[in-house]
Amino acid sequence: xxxxxxxxxxxxxxxxxxxxxxxxxxxxxxxxxxxxxxxxxxxxxxxxxxxxxxxxxxxxxxxxxxxxxxxxxxxxxxxxxxxxxxxxxxxxxxxxxxxxxxxxxxxxxxxxxxxxxxxxxxxxxxxxxxxxxxxxxxxxxxxxxxxxxxxxxxxxxxxxxxxxxxxxxxxxxxxxxxxxxx
Numbered sequence: 001x002x003x004x005x006x007x008x009x010x011x012x013x014x015x016x017x018x019x020x021x022x023x024x025x026x027x028x029x030x031x032x033x034x035x036x037x038x039x040x041x042x043x044x045x046x047x048x049x050x051x052x053x054x055x056x057x058x059x060x061x062x063x064x065x066x067x068x069x070x071x072x073x074x075x076x077x078x079x080x081x082x083x084x085x086x087x088x089x090x091x092x093x094x095x096x097x098x099x100x101x102x103x104x105x106x107x108x109x110x111x112x113x114x115x116x117x118x119x120x121x122x123x124x125x126x127x128x129x130x131x132x133x134x135x136x137x138x139x140x141x142x143x144x145x146x147x148x149x150x151x152x153x154x155x156x157x158x159x160x161x162x163x164x165x166x167x168x169x170x171x172x173x174x175x176x177x178x179x180x181x182x
Contacts, residue, residue, distance in 0.1 A: 003066075003111045003112065003114075003115045004111075005107050005108065005110070005111040006107065007070060007104070007107060008068055008069060008070060008104060008107055008108050008111065009068075009069040010066045010067070010068055010069070010078060010108055010111055010112060010115075011066060011067050011069065012053075012056060012064070012065070012066060012067070013049055013052055013053075013065040013066055013067045013077060014049065014053060014067075015046070015049055015050070015053070017049065017067045017074050018042070018045060018046055018049060020067075020073075020074035021045055021049065021067070021074070021077065022039075022042055022045050023096055024076060024077070024094050024095070024096045024097070025037055025038060025039045025045045025048070025077075025094075026038055026039050026040075026041075026042070026045065027096075027097065028158055029097060030094065030096065030097045031094065031158070032158050032159075033129065033130035033132065033133040033136075034094065034130075034158075037094070038158060048065075049065070052064075052065035060082075060086065061082065062081065062082055063079055063080065063081040063082065064079070064080045065077060065078070065079050066078040066079070066080075066112065068093075068095065068104065068108045070099065070104065075095060075096050075099040075104060076093065076094050076095035076096055076099065076104065076105070076108065077093065077094050078091070078092070078093050078108055078109065078112050079091070079092035079093070080092075080112060080116065086120070086122070087121075087122060087123065087124065088122060088123075088124040088125065088126065089112075089113070089116055089122045089124075089125050089126075090125070090126050090127065090128075091109050091112065091113070091125055091126070091127045092127070092128075093105045093108060093109055093136075093139070095108075100135065101135075103142075105135075105136075105139045106139045106142040106143060109127075109139065109143055110142075110143060113125055113143065113170075117172065123171060123172040123173075124169065124170070124171045124172070125143075125145070125169070125170050126145075126148075126167060126168065126169045127139075127140050127143075127145060127167075127168050127169075128165055128166065128167055128168075129165070129166050129168075130163050130164070130165065130166075131150055131163065131164035131165060131166050132163075132164075133166075137166060137168075140166075140168035141168075143168075143170060144170050145168035145169055145170045146168060146169060146170070147166060147167070147168055148167045148168065148169050149166075149167045150164055150165065150166050150167075151164070151165055151167070152164055152165070153165065
């Protein structure tokens, strides 16, 4: 599977991306507001990728991990979580620090949303972020998502304090296949 957007290519994350995934997964400045990152070691990143490859092989995976490529350069990652709900997707993204602020996260996430709407009829997408993560909040708003709630209980891996979390959502009225058949 390969998704092409205007500037980016989105492909399944594999061990061939290990070294470049370490650039953002191990960087505490890059992942300071994330629940499961930053990773503590290259070996942890390798195991995360290995687990993602095995998950992708399941008939009904709970999540899928992707590499975001700019040309041939791996600049970030995307995750689509299903967690037993194939009709909805939960998006996650991370873009290398030196590539942030250029619209890549929104473009990649939109490409993934469009793919899952068209190929699988997913009509509801959600995303979470730390309430202080203004960049992720802007991405969610660019995607047409609306803020549904802010609540406590978020524990970011690099923080010992409980944080506030924002939940954003977009619900499409009809999937593209239904629109085409009209």
